[in-house]
Amino acid sequence: MLGKLIKHELRATAATMLPILGVMLLMSVLTNVGARVMDGRQLPAALEVVFVLVIILFFVGLVAIGFVTVYMMVRRFRDNLLRDEGYIMHTLPVSVHAQIWSKVLVSALWYAVTGVTVVLSVLLVAFDVETVKILGDFFGELFRAIVREDYLGEILLEVLLLMILASVVLSLSLDAALSVGHSFAKRKMLLSELTFVGLLILGSVFTFTLDGMVPSLPDARFISDWRLICAEQAGILIAEGAFCYCVTAFFLRRRLNLE
Amino acid sequence: MTILECKSLTKSYGDVRALDGVDITIEPGRIVGLLGPNGSGKTTLIKLANGLLVPSGGEILINGLAPGVETKKIVSYLPERPCVPDWMTARALLGFYGDFYEDFDRSAAEDMLSRLGIDTGAKIRHLSKGNREKVQLIMVMARRALLYLLDEPIGGVDPAARDYILNTIISNYNPAASAVISTHLISDVERVLDDVIFLREGKAVLAAPVDELREQQGKSVDQIFREVFRC
Numbered sequence: 001m002l003g004k005l006i007k008h009e010l011r012a013t014a015a016t017m018l019p020i021l022g023v024m025l026l027m028s029v030l031t032n033v034g035a036r037v038m039d040g041r042q043l044p045a046a047l048e049v050v051f052v053l054v055i056i057l058f059f060v061g062l063v064a065i066g067f068v069t070v071y072m073m074v075r076r077f078r079d080n081l082l083r084d085e086g087y088i089m090h091t092l093p094v095s096v097h098a099q100i101w102s103k104v105l106v107s108a109l110w111y112a113v114t115g116v117t118v119v120l121s122v123l124l125v126a127f128d129v130e131t132v133k134i135l136g137d138f139f140g141e142l143f144r145a146i147v148r149e150d151y152l153g154e155i156l157l158e159v160l161l162l163m164i165l166a167s168v169v170l171s172l173s174l175d176a177a178l179s180v181g182h183s184f185a186k187r188k189m190l191l192s193e194l195t196f197v198g199l200l201i202l203g204s205v206f207t208f209t210l211d212g213m214v215p216s217l218p219d220a221r222f223i224s225d226w227r228l229i230c231a232e233q234a235g236i237l238i239a240e241g242a243f244c245y246c247v248t249a250f251f252l253r254r255r256l257n258l259e
Numbered sequence: 260m261t262i263l264e265c266k267s268l269t270k271s272y273g274d275v276r277a278l279d280g281v282d283i284t285i286e287p288g289r290i291v292g293l294l295g296p297n298g299s300g301k302t303t304l305i306k307l308a309n310g311l312l313v314p315s316g317g318e319i320l321i322n323g324l325a326p327g328v329e330t331k332k333i334v335s336y337l338p339e340r341p342c343v344p345d346w347m348t349a350r351a352l353l354g355f356y357g358d359f360y361e362d363f364d365r366s367a368a369e370d371m372l373s374r375l376g377i378d379t380g381a382k383i384r385h386l387s388k389g390n391r392e393k394v395q396l397i398m399v400m401a402r403r404a405l406l407y408l409l410d411e412p413i414g415g416v417d418p419a420a421r422d423y424i425l426n427t428i429i430s431n432y433n434p435a436a437s438a439v440i441s442t443h444l445i446s447d448v449e450r451v452l453d454d455v456i457f458l459r460e461g462k463a464v465l466a467a468p469v470d471e472l473r474e475q476q477g478k479s480v481d482q483i484f485r486e487v488f489r490c
Contacts, residue, residue, distance in 0.1 A: 001359070004358045004359060007358075008355060008358070011351075012344070012346070015346060080344075084338075084340060084341075084342035085342055085343075085344050086342075087311070087336075087338040087340075087342040088338075088342055088343060088344070090309075090310070090311055091309050091310070091311070091331055091334070091336045092331065092359045093328050093329075093331040093332040093359065093360070094328065094359070095328055253313075254313050256311055256312065258311060
């Protein structure tokens with residue numbers, strides 16, 4: 001059933017996310033074109049205004065797109081599980097766990113796709129033959145460095161895994177906050193926001209406490225220290241994620257308060 | 260086996276008792292009217308049977324099981340308000356129900372939609388309010404469930420739509436299954452009911468077969484309801 005939930009979740013979220021990400025990529029291309037056309041040329045004032053606006057919109061979009069993705073995922077969870085659609089979703093013959101995992105996995109996927117879109121957008125804006133050559137040289141050198149220094153590949157992989165884990169935990173903490181906030185009769189969104197702030201504070205306290213408990217390795221080599229840091233961060237993220245997961249599952253099962 | 264059973268079922272919201280020690284049983288093959296004025300606990304009871312709420316005391320069993328994944332396979336639920344995802348098309352909704360419910364009869368649903376002239380390619384949000392409600396009812400009644408829980412299926416609709424809804428329920432309802440119809444519009448549903456349960460302030464004050472009630476009291480269920488719930 002998890003597969004079916006994910007299929008429908010992807011379909012529902014793609015209907016809103018694909019146009020947003022498509023517009024972002026389109027604006028990158030227009031920004032690139034605008035910058036080239038304006039480069040050292042005298043253009044009609046109206047056309048110049050249009051290109052300047054496109055360039056401004058692109059940079060605003062670049063900053064905002066991460067927030068937009070988070071907002072869309074929050075809205076999807078709220079509308080699908082905590083508002084009217086919840087009457088359909090919570091009476092499907094699937095467990096609460098499958099419901100949560102479908103939301104978390106699909107959210108994490110869209111966060112990753114948004115990240116890739118941002119990188120692609122920047123590349124599209126900077127795109128010309130010289131940039132492609134510079135980028136080719138950069139990635140070629142990076143690959144050679146990974147082959148030469150075995151720890152570099154490990155570091156990149158671990159950073160990537162930590163980023164994926166962090167996006168899953170972000171989804172879980174947002175879902176937990178929404179589930180708690182919507183268990184109340186009134187001011188559901190305000191209480192959800194307050195719960196999210198509370199979870200952030202709890203997470204910070206937990207991180208600081210753990211930081212004090214884990215011994216440093218003063219004489220260790222760089223890579224050993226790095227592994228320890230990664231393991232510690234992963235441990236913190238997994239603990240926070242597990243806590244938020246339990247909160248979400250409890251509130252969806254025992255404190256559901258559909259409108 | 261009893262399809263729905265409540266044993267001293269209680270549900271409180273803070274200090275307010277929505278259900279107070281309800282004891283009822285519903286046998287297979289019966290159409291039961293869950294009758295009572297607004298705020299009597301009808302929706303709460305149906306939500307408890309669907310696992311949307313958790314009892315504060317007592318228990319509720321569906322086919323001998325507490326509400327959960329297994330009971331949701333055999334219960335078809337029509338909520339009080341339209342809640343099908345309005346961004347979907349009717350065709351996508353057919354796929355959605357077909358994916359999750361093994362007992363969903365897609366061809367029956369398609370047949371009902373075509374008889375209403377509903378374009379399955381149109382988004383639900385583009386349908387009229389009446390058609391949105393009918394689409395939801397069709398999805399619910401196209402399941403070959405063992406228990407149908409219909410919360411106010413004829414509330415807020417015109418008399419012609421009421422007839423359509425009741426006819427859809429009767430003509431699609433599996434005779435071996437049970438249906439619970441919650442409403443306070445007694446005169447409209449009386450003709451289809453086998454049994455009635457009267458709820459008042461969270462308590463089941465009367466539960467009896469309709470024929471027996473009419474015979475004993477010489478009145479229609481609607482008249483009895485008006486007497487029991489006189490303000």
